[in-house]
Amino acid sequence: MSIEILVNLAPRETRAAILENxxxxxxxxxxxxxxxxxxxxxxxxxxxxxxxxxxxFVEIGLARTAFLHAADITxxxxxxxxxxxxxxxxxxxxxxxxxxxxxxxxxxQVIKDPLGTKGARLTTFIALxxxxxxxxxxxxxxxxxxRIEDEAERSRLKNALxxxxxxxxxxxxxxTAADGxxxxxxxxxxxxxxxxxxxxxxxxxQVAAATVVHEDLPxxxxxxxxxxxxxxxxxxxxxxxxxxxxxxxxTAFMPEAAPVIELYAGPRxxxxxxxxxxxxxxxxxxxxPLKSGGHLVIDQTESMTTIDVNTxxxxxxxxxxxxxxxxxxEAAVSLARxxxxxxxxxxxxxxxxxxxxEPHRRAVLAALExxxxxxxxxxxxxxxxxxxxxxxxxxxxxxxxxxxxxEPCRVCQGRGFVRTPETxxxxxxxxxxRQSRQFASRELLILAHQDVVERLxxxxxxxxxxxxxxxxxxxxxQVEALYGVDQYDxxxx
Numbered sequence: 001m002s003i004e005i006l007v008n009l010a011p012r013e014t015r016a017a018i019l020e021n022x023x024x025x026x027x028x029x030x031x032x033x034x035x036x037x038x039x040x041x042x043x044x045x046x047x048x049x050x051x052x053x054x055x056x057f058v059e060i061g062l063a064r065t066a067f068l069h070a071a072d073i074t075x076x077x078x079x080x081x082x083x084x085x086x087x088x089x090x091x092x093x094x095x096x097x098x099x100x101x102x103x104x105x106x107x108x109q110v111i112k113d114p115l116g117t118k119g120a121r122l123t124t125f126i127a128l129x130x131x132x133x134x135x136x137x138x139x140x141x142x143x144x145x146x147r148i149e150d151e152a153e154r155s156r157l158k159n160a161l162x163x164x165x166x167x168x169x170x171x172x173x174x175x176t177a178a179d180g181x182x183x184x185x186x187x188x189x190x191x192x193x194x195x196x197x198x199x200x201x202x203x204x205x206q207v208a209a210a211t212v213v214h215e216d217l218p219x220x221x222x223x224x225x226x227x228x229x230x231x232x233x234x235x236x237x238x239x240x241x242x243x244x245x246x247x248x249x250x251t252a253f254m255p256e257a258a259p260v261i262e263l264y265a266g267p268r269x270x271x272x273x274x275x276x277x278x279x280x281x282x283x284x285x286x287x288x289p290l291k292s293g294g295h296l297v298i299d300q301t302e303s304m305t306t307i308d309v310n311t312x313x314x315x316x317x318x319x320x321x322x323x324x325x326x327x328x329x330e331a332a333v334s335l336a337r338x339x340x341x342x343x344x345x346x347x348x349x350x351x352x353x354x355x356x357x358e359p360h361r362r363a364v365l366a367a368l369e370x371x372x373x374x375x376x377x378x379x380x381x382x383x384x385x386x387x388x389x390x391x392x393x394x395x396x397x398x399x400x401x402x403x404x405x406x407e408p409c410r411v412c413q414g415r416g417f418v419r420t421p422e423t424x425x426x427x428x429x430x431x432x433x434r435q436s437r438q439f440a441s442r443e444l445l446i447l448a449h450q451d452v453v454e455r456l457x458x459x460x461x462x463x464x465x466x467x468x469x470x471x472x473x474x475x476x477x478q479v480e481a482l483y484g485v486d487q488y489d490x491x492x493x
Contacts, residue, residue: 030219039216045209064119072123132178139171336371345396441492
């Protein structure tokens, strides 16, 4: 599989696209006004402890207080120990008040960005990533990424790191990128992480509460650290200064990958040339067309994401069951890509077209699992329910593309629908009667949308005339260009 990374820089926005065999699979966007917080370290102050929820709210300097569950707190560590990083007992604690109390200052790491109305999710189990390793100062032992499948290589890496880590207590995870790495490379990474942790501890002891202690790398460098291990053939960046910065970073931490980082200086914008802009626009639509003529309808809500599969214009060439089966197979591959492209997470309900044949049902589930295998974000799929629904979860760590780039419609407030002009007319009639009975006036002025006023003058003109006779006062109409269809005012004049 040929993998390319495109990096596009604008004055206050950085975007990265991951292409596999020329097809856009993932989009990452980082804006100066809304940088992602995942992996950032903060010195927080506990503002409130909720024993009933086994959780605490922590001030870390953001607009909303962050959320810290008891399961994410190092056991047996007081406020001072939490700041200095003492390794704590992992035994379960029934009362969170034995771990933290209001006013405590603790070192925390963000594991989920603020999403919608929810604050960031925190942990005190700090994890510091490097090129080959993830260092957990409050952990213990050595683990190896499951993506390194060769048992001999797994044993070599584990033994090498165990020997190197004796002088640096804590836990370590060997990342996929370490496959084939030398012991000297592991030592360099380990020394770097040790220096970083000492810096974090020193800064945490100096700064005030609700202050950032350490920020993760910017997007352009983060994609190098996290993605180059996948065998990336080329990284294209369209800004000379950032290109030089990325080359320096790669030379220092992954010298074998530095040659694949190239500067793009063509006349066409890099995202236009590779069709990324078009894919971003499509990823914001509800409807996703399939090559066969069918389509997906994706709806993202606060509680879950629903995906409906439809045959659309696809009529097949054989039986109805075969048509449905082929559509569902294509949909399984397409929706797996859409989950990555849109970065959809949480609970996801997929409504495949009903299939009667059990082998077909199993084949569609298998196709979905294969398509999701390339997704580095953890997913879990359940079997088809009696109603023909597939329930799955995908870990949600940052905002979806829709939440990042869009906001709720100011007319419908995100509901996706507005009241019809006919409905609004009847509401106006009821309001006229209500106002005329309570207050005296010479006449009534109706301020409304153009469509509502036109309906009042046309289909509802007879009703409006009867209402004028009933209340004994004239009714004037005025179009308000800034009103939505379901907005109106009844003014007493």
